[in-house]
Amino acid sequence: xxxxxxxxxxxxxxxxxxxxxxxxxxxxxxxxxxxxxxxxxxxxxxxxxxxxxxxxxxxxxxxxxxxxxxxxxxxxxxxxxxxxxxxxxxxxxxxxxxxxxxxxxxxxxxxxxxxxxxxxxxxxxxxxxxxxxxxxxxxxxxxxxxxxxxxxxxxxxxxxxxxxxxxxxxxxxxxxxxxxxxxxxxxxxxxxxxxxxxxxxxxxxxxxxxxxxxxxxxxxxxxxxxxxxxxxxxxxxxxxxxxxxxxxxxxxxxxxxxxxxxxxxxxxxxxxxxxxxxxxxxxxxxxxxx
DNA sequence: GCTTTGGTATCGGAGTATTC
DNA sequence: GAATACTCCGATACCAAAGC
Numbered sequence: 001x002x003x004x005x006x007x008x009x010x011x012x013x014x015x016x017x018x019x020x021x022x023x024x025x026x027x028x029x030x031x032x033x034x035x036x037x038x039x040x041x042x043x044x045x046x047x048x049x050x051x052x053x054x055x056x057x058x059x060x061x062x063x064x065x066x067x068x069x070x071x072x073x074x075x076x077x078x079x080x081x082x083x084x085x086x087x088x089x090x091x092x093x094x095x096x097x098x099x100x101x102x103x104x105x106x107x108x109x110x111x112x113x114x115x116x117x118x119x120x121x122x123x124x125x126x127x128x129x130x131x132x133x134x135x136x137x138x139x140x141x142x143x144x145x146x147x148x149x150x151x152x153x154x155x156x157x158x159x160x161x162x163x164x165x166x167x168x169x170x171x172x173x174x175x176x177x178x179x180x181x182x183x184x185x186x187x188x189x190x191x192x193x194x195x196x197x198x199x200x201x202x203x204x205x206x207x208x209x210x211x212x213x214x215x216x217x218x219x220x221x222x223x224x225x226x227x228x229x230x231x232x233x234x235x236x237x238x239x240x241x242x243x244x245x246x247x248x249x250x251x252x253x254x255x256x257x258x259x260x261x262x263x264x265x266x267x268x269x270x271x272x273x274x275x276x277x278x279x280x281x282x283x284x285x286x287x288x289x290x
Numbered sequence: 291g292c293t294t295t296g297g298t299a300t301c302g303g304a305g306t307a308t309t310c
Numbered sequence: 311g312a313a314t315a316c317t318c319c320g321a322t323a324c325c326a327a328a329g330c
Binding site: 037038039057058059070073074077078081085087088089090111115116117 | 316317318319320321322323324328329
């Protein structure tokens, strides 16, 4: 369980996102409501570039805005680099966005000259962008195509998912705000195991608070995403006691019906949760206290 | 006020393109 | 074919401006 050594940063699970990284990032780089100081605006612009363009070198990033103006690119490239990796001034180092964990190094570009570092958003970085940048669906679509290999179970199946659950594909934004992860109000709807499954997601990954591999974090996010589909904001009349199957359950079933791989993957998680609760219940029963 | 950030300058490495 | 510009980086220094 180690993260790739050259990514240049460490980050934790979703709990860590909600209770540590998100508040930290809000303090350092702003949230969506407060008026941002210039530095926060600069960082957010940088994040947005990586959001819509995917993996890039600092030079690529500068080039997006100043196509052929070499001197402008040079200047901007320095600016981006300093924001990314921090700076050392008179022997004092100040951290950059890379140190916080919103951005990671991803391989090297060998296009020209000496190999150069490439950067992209981490999964936390993607969540932070969804949280604070005012992104259009079009922006999100661009990001999805650039980052599909990072979150394959969701971004890799985007068009398929969209054809079934429509705008629910954008609901990752709920998670990006730290909602419906461990909130008590999940218990409200007693007709699905939403609360139990969400709780189990947290249990399953709880030991990776300090550090998690990107692959495991992607799995955790994916479990959240599909489990979230069980959530129904309002109990519509059409879905009252008369109908047999809960709307959320129907939605999940429709998604799994035509994607066996996805279905098997989630089923394994589902069984795991089931066994976990069975064991815990037995533990309580057999404790002999009462 | 002190610290952090922005603007800019300068140096140097490693490769490519151009000139002679 | 060697000398030279030029490109794409990466690092640090100095001072001013911004922010607390």
